Amino acid sequence: MDWEELRGIRDGKLGMMDKYQLAIPYQLLTEAQRAELGIYRMTLLDLPQDYETPEEALANIPEVPVWFH
Numbered sequence: 001m002d003w004e005e006l007r008g009i010r011d012g013k014l015g016m017m018d019k020y021q022l023a024i025p026y027q028l029l030t031e032a033q034r035a036e037l038g039i040y041r042m043t044l045l046d047l048p049q050d051y052e053t054p055e056e057a058l059a060n061i062p063e064v065p066v067w068f069h
Contacts, residue, residue: 006054010044013061017041020068036065 021037029037043062051057 001054001058003048003054006057007048009058009061010047013064014041014044017044017064017068033065033067037068040065040068 017037017040026034040062047057047061051060
């Protein structure tokens with residue numbers, strides 16, 4: 001695995017989150033849910049700079065919030 005492949009995986013997860021987030025009226029989410037989504041998204045965005053190798057980053061991809069499925 002290389003960084004380009006990891007970014008592809010990450011971008012796919014971000015795209016799915018963004019797609020579904022548009023379908024969920026943001027104002028209907030609780031403050032805790034908004035915070036959880038924000039943390040999840042930022043963790044995905046930070047993967048390349050937070051880890052030494054793409055394999056390490058892949059092993060630490062965050063879980064989607066349970067309620068978001």
